Amino acid sequence: MKVFILGGYGAVGVPSAELLAKSDLVSEIAFAGRNMERAEKAAAEIGDKARAVQVDGADEEQLALLLTDYDIIVNAANNQVALTTLHAAVRSGAHYCDVGWGRDFIAQMQEFSAEARDAGVTAIICNGISPCITNLMGVHAARQLDETEQLQGGRPGVFDFESTQALTPQQWLESPQESLVVLQKFRGFLEWMLQVAQETEARTVRAYQDGRWLEEDTLKSGFHVPLPNGRIVTTYPYGSYDPIFDELPDDLAKERPVCVYLTPFPPQLQDLYAKQTKLTAAGEVEPANAMTSFYETIEANPDRWLTITDDSIAFPLEWVSAVGRKEGRAARYNCWLAPDMWNERVGWLLTSVSLTVTVLRILSGKMQERGVMTAEKTFDPLPYLDEVASLMPELPEDGKLIGESFEWLE
Ligand SMILES: NC(=O)c1ccc[n+]([C@@H]2O[C@H](COP(=O)([O-])OP(=O)(O)OC[C@H]3O[C@@H](n4cnc5c(N)ncnc54)[C@H](OP(=O)(O)O)[C@@H]3O)[C@@H](O)[C@H]2O)c1
Structure with a gap:
């Protein structure tokens, strides 16, 4: 079967293509993007099954013509070209997958569901580490x-937008001086997060007490993070809200889900x-001054x-807790991604692997x-995650x- 990967030579596209090329189900993979040289180079590295195609994902006509020969189009490029790509897929009868995210994005794509159904097309949107894996x-x-009273998602993330690298617990090296050099690269992100905390009202989490x-404001009360070693640490978020990533399913709990950063x-x-964070959120200090002091x-x-410390290494990359009742008693269930998977590229790799499983x-x-x-x-969560x-x-x-x-809470 033939797979067309838009964004095939990108960071998400390449590992997906490598995995797909190993499958007996896949006879051909097109590496597509606007840059023919990069497409050819990536295709050459995969070998016989691969070919290079030059196309702009915004050009629905050209895409629809190209896709007549393919069984599925994988949009590993971005959200912006998702609608044209989905329309082209439906016109040519190819299935569709992407790594999109965001409530507005989902709503926009689902407006086209009846047409896709009528054309016999399966389109599974928003694969990847988040929302797909975290939502499952x-x-x-x-x-x-x-x-379930509320689903609570947690995510420790600090990024350097220029190099698209993430800070991980492993980067706390043996030498504090080296750690300081690493930390200094993330000053821009940390200041931006303080601005977000200043501009955004923190959302509360449901907690069971007496x-x-x-409702607990986690900026004041802290948030209880389950560690894989069985312990629970109370730690303070830099935000607990959902305007940025709004990823947990809405209809599984009484309260809206919340993501704690x-x-x-x-x-x-x-x-x-x-x-x-508390000082800036209260308007007592400006983010830039708070960073200088930090x-x-x-x-x-x-x-x-x-x-x-050992605890910081055991900190999971992503976790989800459900608080509610079981057998008439208040209880909390937690699950997390294995901490030994923490590295600066794992978010991308898991995204490629999830995309591949879906394809x-x-x-x-x-x-x-x-x-x-x-x-x-x-999908049924555990078989998919396995x-x-x-x-x-x-x-x-x-x-x-x-x-x-x-855990039982009472
Ligand atoms: N859901 C998740 O969990 C998750 C996780 C990580 C990333 N992502 C998403 O995955 C997407 C790709 O990320 P990435 O890190 O792989 O980016 P990347 O390395 O920049 O790759 C993007 C690829 O898309 C191509 N592209 C961009 N615009 C295009 C267009 N108009 N027409 C054709 N090709 C186009 C680029 O090639 P040219 O520019 O040469 O055309 C490039 O090959 C992003 O939208 C990101 O948000 C999602």
């Missing part, structure tokens, strides 16, 4: 309780950053602020449903993509 974790978490559910810092440094404090004593499911004929749908409404784990170049220690824990 959310569905799985909600199913572990009899009644026999009842109440944490820094993958050693705990003492996390507390220092949380202090600046960095001056660390530079005065790097040993104190940048020394790593192979469509090509294998296992997916009979037609129309435009999201992964969390389509399939993702089986395609990872380095399997987590126990062979599972997620770890799990359960």
